[in-house]
Amino acid sequence: xxEVEQDPGPLSVPEGAIVSLNCTYSNSAFQYFMWYRQYxxxxxxxxxxxxxxxxxxxGRFTAQVDKSSKYISLFIRDSQPxxxxxxxxxxxxxxxxxxIFGSGTRLSIRP
Amino acid sequence: xxxxxxxxxxxxxxxxxSMTLLCAQDMNHEYMYWYRQDPGMGLRxxxxxxxxxxxxxxxxxDGYNVSRLKKQNFLLGLESAAPSQTSVYFCASSYRPxxxxxxxxFGPGTRLTVL
Numbered sequence: 001x002x003e004v005e006q007d008p009g010p011l012s013v014p015e016g017a018i019v020s021l022n023c024t025y026s027n028s029a030f031q032y033f034m035w036y037r038q039y040x041x042x043x044x045x046x047x048x049x050x051x052x053x054x055x056x057x058x059g060r061f062t063a064q065v066d067k068s069s070k071y072i073s074l075f076i077r078d079s080q081p082x083x084x085x086x087x088x089x090x091x092x093x094x095x096x097x098x099x100i101f102g103s104g105t106r107l108s109i110r111p
Numbered sequence: 112x113x114x115x116x117x118x119x120x121x122x123x124x125x126x127x128x129s130m131t132l133l134c135a136q137d138m139n140h141e142y143m144y145w146y147r148q149d150p151g152m153g154l155r156x157x158x159x160x161x162x163x164x165x166x167x168x169x170x171x172x173d174g175y176n177v178s179r180l181k182k183q184n185f186l187l188g189l190e191s192a193a194p195s196q197t198s199v200y201f202c203a204s205s206y207r208p209x210x211x212x213x214x215x216x217f218g219p220g221t222r223l224t225v226l
Contacts, residue, residue: 101154
């Protein structure tokens with residue numbers, strides 16, 4: 001069993017829709033949770049970083065962690081064609097431990 | 112600032128050939144990492160370095176060697192390439208992961224094909 005599971009998609013939604021991206025993880029010891037965005041043929045870039053449970057909002061993006069169900073979510077409001085990318089969830093035990101990545105979900109926003 | 116740069120961007124090797132991938136960062140970061148990305152597998156850590164002159168094994172180190180002679184550079188070597196090493200290789204760097212919310216900055220990647 002992979003430590004972090006993520007639906008590969010692809011997910012295609014119309015511009016302006018609310019997007020929900022999700023991951024599950026297996027180890028309750030994970031404390032830090034991240035979302036990376038990766039444009040085609042580019043390196044990943046950090047989008048959101050949260051510690052423990054709860055929500056974190058940054059503009060149109062909201063990251064949510066539910067440690068009781070081991071579920072990580074990323075919501076994108078008012079989605080734009082420029083949001084079309086692969087989104088990777090990631091987690092780590094501590095701030096100094098290695099990052100464990102999900103395999104990524106490919107998202108396409110239709111104009 | 113250029114951030115994290117990688118050379119070359121593309122390379123095709125024959126089985127058994129060797130090559131070195133170069134990663135350079137201009138952010139004065141202590142930590143550097145080499146990952147490989149394969150379809151359906153996500154990013155997997157090959158080797159990493161916590162400072163100049165240090166290296167350590169990651170999740171999938173077999174068939175690779177690394178060196179960090181200068182703080183700004185991290186080299187990944189393939190001594191005898193195999194088709195299983197066909198992948199996209201990413202280098203990343205970070206300041207100090209033990210200080211709060213550490214961000215890893217990634218390079219643009221090297222696409223390697225081994226025939």
